[in-house]
Amino acid sequence: MAKRKSFLNEFLRLKKVGGIYAKDRSKGFRYLHNTITKRLAEGCEFKIGDLDFSRFTEDDLSEYMRYYERHLEPMAEEGAVLFSQISYDTVSFPMRKQYRGVA
Amino acid sequence: MIPLLKYEITSLFWYISKLKAVYKQGGREAVKCFRNFGADTEEYEINCLDKLENLPECTEHEYLREEFEDSNEIGDICGEKWIFESEDMCEYYRLLQDLSQRKLITDDEYRFFDSEMTDYILHALVNKQYNDGGFHCHLDDGTMPDGYCHIEIYNYHDGSFGAFDAVCGIVAVFERYKERLKFLEEEFTVKDETEVK
Numbered sequence: 001m002a003k004r005k006s007f008l009n010e011f012l013r014l015k016k017v018g019g020i021y022a023k024d025r026s027k028g029f030r031y032l033h034n035t036i037t038k039r040l041a042e043g044c045e046f047k048i049g050d051l052d053f054s055r056f057t058e059d060d061l062s063e064y065m066r067y068y069e070r071h072l073e074p075m076a077e078e079g080a081v082l083f084s085q086i087s088y089d090t091v092s093f094p095m096r097k098q099y100r101g102v103a
Numbered sequence: 104m105i106p107l108l109k110y111e112i113t114s115l116f117w118y119i120s121k122l123k124a125v126y127k128q129g130g131r132e133a134v135k136c137f138r139n140f141g142a143d144t145e146e147y148e149i150n151c152l153d154k155l156e157n158l159p160e161c162t163e164h165e166y167l168r169e170e171f172e173d174s175n176e177i178g179d180i181c182g183e184k185w186i187f188e189s190e191d192m193c194e195y196y197r198l199l200q201d202l203s204q205r206k207l208i209t210d211d212e213y214r215f216f217d218s219e220m221t222d223y224i225l226h227a228l229v230n231k232q233y234n235d236g237g238f239h240c241h242l243d244d245g246t247m248p249d250g251y252c253h254i255e256i257y258n259y260h261d262g263s264f265g266a267f268d269a270v271c272g273i274v275a276v277f278e279r280y281k282e283r284l285k286f287l288e289e290e291f292t293v294k295d296e297t298e299v300k
């Protein structure tokens with residue numbers, strides 16, 4: 001039986017992108033991923049005040065921005081289409097059918 | 104997952120990179136100033152226009168109207184103007200002039216400290232804006248007869264104006280005045296007291 005994949009887990013797990021393995025990513029890179037992307041993906045709120053600017057460098061940030069644009073943004077766009085389709089379908093086909101008696 | 108899909112996350116990173124650059128240059132207060140800003144960046148610029156007016160250093164905000172040479176007709180609003188000042192800023196220039204007059208600093212040192220802040224204003228505030236006529240900045244360092252010390256910034260609506268960059272710049276500039284004043288006081292006032300003894 002095929003193993004079921006979670007979209008959220010796939011999204012949040014750091015992958016090899018641009019020839020760089022996940023294990024080789026810097027602490028600052030991981031900090032940005034966990035503090036911003038992970039938090040938002042898990043449905044939590046994010047405020048600029050949640051970020052400790054001393055915990056990442058400008059290089060970490062630009063590396064993470066490249067990673068997000070190349071790997072996560074296309075996934076997020078697909079996810080947005082999927083979620084909007086689900087919410088559209090939910091409106092078109094109500095989950096619970098209702099029957100009313102005819103007088 | 105929904106918040107992440109709803110917001111422009113690349114835009115959020117872009118703003119964070121601007122804040123990181125300010126933080127690196129010592130603008131810790133500028134970063135604190137945005138602590139309540141969330142992941143939705145759509146309202147950032149509009150919120151920053153309000154923020155400019157509500158900064159503690161802002162003493163005046165007014166709308167500018169078109170002026171006509173041949174008539175007294177009231178024109179349409181064509182821009183905005185903010186005036187910023189602080190005690191630290193005025194004290195910085197007053198102390199600098201005082202130290203120079205009392206020969207506690209050389210003319211070269213005076214020019215260095217004076218231009219240091221002008222360069223910082225250019226770097227942190229003016230050069231962050233598009234150069235299309237939408238932004239204008241004027242510094243009055245108290246050397247004019249009225250002794251009035253302030254920074255004026257203008258937003259002309261026919262050009263671009265980055266309100267986020269303006270808030271970052273203004274907060275960072277006044278933070279720098281505070282730091283440099285402290286430095287001048289520690290470096291030269293102590294030197295002065297030692298010489299008196």
